[in-house]
Amino acid sequence: MNDDLLSLEEFLPYxxxxxxxxxxxxxxRLYRDRFGLTRPEWRLLATLGQYGTMTATAIGQHSAMHKTKVSRAVTALEERRWLxxxxxxxxxxxxHLTLTKAGExxxxxxxxxxxxxxxxxLEQMRPAEKSAIISGLAALERAMLQQRDHD
Amino acid sequence: MNDDLLSLEEFLPYxxxxxxxxxxxxxxRLYRDRFGLTRPEWRLLATLGQYGTMTATAIGQHSAMHKTKVSRAVTALEERRWLxxxxxxxxxxxxHLTLTKAGExxxxxxxxxxxxxxxxxLEQMRPAEKSAIISGLAALERAMLQQRDHD
DNA sequence: TTTCAATTGTTACCGATGTAACAAATTCCG
DNA sequence: CGGAATTTGTTACATCGGTAACAATTGAAA
Incomplete structure (x- = not known):
């Protein structure tokens, strides 16, 4: 361990x-090849599919997307007649935004x-490794929330 | 558990x-506020700082950056006289790219x-949680590599 | 050697994204 | 009530990033 150097491979953000x-x-590739969706569009679809009717602001908070991303994704899915x-x-x-039949x-x-x-x-991982990543991510999510509250 | 719905909050990619x-x-914020660096520039700096002299291609492979990102970051750090x-x-x-004194x-x-x-x-997490995230990420890295090889 | 393929790095182009400004509507207070 | 501040969603602008085309060089094949 060299204290003057940072090992990027072990650095959490990296x-x-x-x-x-x-x-x-x-x-x-799954949603791009099949439907030509962008990631914000997929997230919008997934959020509305899971929760039903929502407002743009609620979608942004829930799916961790900037409001301009939400706005543009809504326009795109509306033009497809998916919402x-x-x-x-x-x-x-x-x-209030809702998926149409085609969107569903x-x-x-x-x-x-x-x-x-x-x-x-997850199939590539052993049971203990699966639990580790699943609970580790949950712990990190909690840690990041506490971090925010601190400041 | 509803089989027809996907819980985005529990979905690994999300x-x-x-x-x-x-x-x-x-x-x-650390490297942006202090030095006005972009993320590719920080990664380039971190990679050269850790490994010394490298070529652009090697940096791209090592730091998981597209070659155009590397090329532009190299130009930017060169103009600062950091490499x-x-x-x-x-x-x-x-x-062969090397940090200058100012870059170091x-x-x-x-x-x-x-x-x-x-x-x-990591301070916000308990020891068991820290091990979980650290080894969980390692296991996931392995799983993604195997995935690649499969295809 | 000579020609064709592969590698290295840069750049033009286009799509994606965040910041900031904005209009419209609502809420907060005095 | 009435004006200021806030909220909701859209859009102009600038920047960033990947794809593809490119020039230069090297390697491989014949």
Whole structure:
């Protein structure tokens, strides 16, 4: 261990980025090849598929996307007729977003592919390793939240 | 567990991306505020600081960066006089890149900040959680490599 | 040797993304 | 009530990043 040098391969931010990039690039092929979706569009579809009707702001918070990403993804999926906007009864700034039948069909087609993708990766790991990554990520998520509160 | 829905919060690619984004955004403040570096520039600096002289291709493979990112980061650090290019004795396509004194100074200033950043996060976790994330990431790295070989 | 393929690094082009400015609507207070 | 501040969502602008084309060089094959 040289104290003057940083081992990039063992450095947490680098490892996370490298892994997220690799996993994302592989996974994105599924929704890109099949439907020509971008990642923000996939996330929007996945969020609405899971939660039903939501507003753009709620989607942004829930799926960790910038509001401009959400806005553009909503426009894109609307043009495909995969979602529709409905006005709020009392607040005219807000739009309630819901998947159309076509959007739900796409979602239902992608969910099993997503599951298989994840399974295929976890299959390469031993049970103890699987628990380690799953609970380790959860612990790191908690740590990052506490970090935020601190500041 | 609803088989028709995908829980995005538990989905590996999503969790990795979310964490990598959050960690990276926090960490980037260190090199951005202090030196105005971009992430590719920080990675280039960190790689050369750790390994000494390298070629652009080797840096790309080692730091998981596209060759255009490397090329642009090299230009940027060269203009700061943080690195210099030296021709190869036998292959005139290749350039050997090395940090200058100024580049090494910046590297030495950033390494402790990077260490503290990582420590501050891991401090929030219990020892068992720390081992879980560290070995879990290693296992996932192995799994992704095997995945690649498969195809 | 000579020609064709592969490698190295740069750059033009285009799509993606965040910042900041913005319009419209709502809420907060005085 | 009424003006200021906030919230919601969109868009202009600038920047970043990958694809593909490229020039230069080297290696391989014939």
């Amino acid at each position: 490892r996370l980025n490298r892994l997220a990039d690799a996993v994302s690039r592989d996974f994105s 529709r906007r409905a006005p709020d009864a009392t607040d005219r700034r807000v739009e 069909d796409a979602y239902r087609e992608l969910v099993p592919l997503a599951r298989e993708f994840e399974t295929r990766i | 969790r990795l991306n979310r964490l990598a984004d959050a960690v990276s955004r926090d960490f980037s 210099r290019r030296a021709p190869d004795a036998t292959d005139r396509r290749v350039e 100074d910046a590297y030495r200033e950033l390494v402790p900040l990077a260490r503290e950043f990582e420590t501050r996060i």
